[in-house]
Amino acid sequence: MDAIERVGAAIGLREPDRVPVDLHNFQMAARVSGLPMSQIFRDGGLLAEAMLMAWREFGHDMILLENGTGCNAEACGVEVHYRDDTAPVAGRSVVSSLAKVADLQVPDPYVTFPMSEILKATRILARQVGDKAWICARADQGPMDLAAQLRGIDELMMDMATGEDEELVHALLDYARRVATRYAYALVECGGRSTSIGEPIAGPAMISPRHYRRYPWDHERRMVTELKEHGIILHLHICGNTERITGDFIATGAQVLEIDHKTDAARLKKAAQGVTCLLGNIDTSLLAFGTPAEVDTACHELIDICKPGGGFILGPGCAIAPTTPADNVHALVESAKKYGSYSRT
Numbered sequence: 001m002d003a004i005e006r007v008g009a010a011i012g013l014r015e016p017d018r019v020p021v022d023l024h025n026f027q028m029a030a031r032v033s034g035l036p037m038s039q040i041f042r043d044g045g046l047l048a049e050a051m052l053m054a055w056r057e058f059g060h061d062m063i064l065l066e067n068g069t070g071c072n073a074e075a076c077g078v079e080v081h082y083r084d085d086t087a088p089v090a091g092r093s094v095v096s097s098l099a100k101v102a103d104l105q106v107p108d109p110y111v112t113f114p115m116s117e118i119l120k121a122t123r124i125l126a127r128q129v130g131d132k133a134w135i136c137a138r139a140d141q142g143p144m145d146l147a148a149q150l151r152g153i154d155e156l157m158m159d160m161a162t163g164e165d166e167e168l169v170h171a172l173l174d175y176a177r178r179v180a181t182r183y184a185y186a187l188v189e190c191g192g193r194s195t196s197i198g199e200p201i202a203g204p205a206m207i208s209p210r211h212y213r214r215y216p217w218d219h220e221r222r223m224v225t226e227l228k229e230h231g232i233i234l235h236l237h238i239c240g241n242t243e244r245i246t247g248d249f250i251a252t253g254a255q256v257l258e259i260d261h262k263t264d265a266a267r268l269k270k271a272a273q274g275v276t277c278l279l280g281n282i283d284t285s286l287l288a289f290g291t292p293a294e295v296d297t298a299c300h301e302l303i304d305i306c307k308p309g310g311g312f313i314l315g316p317g318c319a320i321a322p323t324t325p326a327d328n329v330h331a332l333v334e335s336a337k338k339y340g341s342y343s344r345t
Helices: 003-011 026-033 044-058 071-075 098-104 115-131 143-151 155-164 166-187 209-214 216-229 243-251 265-272 284-289 292-306 326-339
Strands: 060-063 134-137 195-198 232-240 258-259 278-281 312-316
Touching: 003 134, 003 312, 026 044, 026 265, 044 060, 044 115, 044 326, 060 115, 060 216, 060 312, 071 115, 071 143, 071 166, 115 134, 115 166, 134 195, 143 166, 143 216, 166 195, 166 216, 195 216, 209 216, 209 243, 209 278, 216 232, 216 243, 216 258, 243 265, 258 265, 265 278, 265 292, 278 284, 278 292, 284 292, 284 326, 292 312, 292 326, 312 326
Parallel strands: 060 134, 195 232, 232 258, 258 278, 278 312
Antiparallel strands: none
16 A cells, blocks of 8 residues: 555555554654744745655655644734744734624635645645645644634633623634634645644643533534535544543544544544544654654554554654654654554464
């Protein structure tokens, strides 16, 4: 099998020739390029070249493309701060009152910065290696996280806690969903084979399982359903330990669940077997500070847990730190070749 077939089989809940490998390495790739990240993450051509250089070195099956967690927010008018040594971050929120949600416009990804630059990077990657590597072009932040960037985390948490403006909270979440969905369509139109959203604010570390079900869950599910109806594969990432929302996490219908290292992979594998594909969940701190031997051991253990029956892609539990040693990344990639075979010999 080639990388496209391998990843496609895993997402299709079949057993490929071996466990495929994803690298969430946009910051590491940018740092290795030698240019300031503030420059790389504003320029689709430079970002594509950095990701291509990393792919040529590591030979991973899936390229996860993004420029950080502020792309959609910036496209919607939030000021984003670009930094030279790490990913950009969203600044001051722009929705001072929920009553203003009705005035928000969904940006056109093809002409709105920085979405337009990530589309450029997607086109370049698709043209250069689209037949050799699975490109997951990330639609940035999902409904809950984008809503928090637009409204402010504290303000949104208070809105949900009081429940006084529940309809308007859902209106904001719906707007955020439409932004991410429109962007997802464009990314796939430009050559992405799948897309992905991150929802760190939606996890049990931030809100209760009851509030997850009451607020972001249905918007995530609606996004998955709409894209699936158009043949588009959506990955969903929720940071932290998702054990308390396992059933709802799976019930979003996302074809791939990107799981954090804090989540018990064995328990989630049991619940997700035959339903959805898991991607992860090697600890990024281990990748950053451990040894290649320690990374190899962790990968071996995880593969033994999640490999049986297919539906598993090996990768980090979240974004790889910029200073992660290349030897540790090589150890992760090579572990899939050593321990991930599905051959019956």
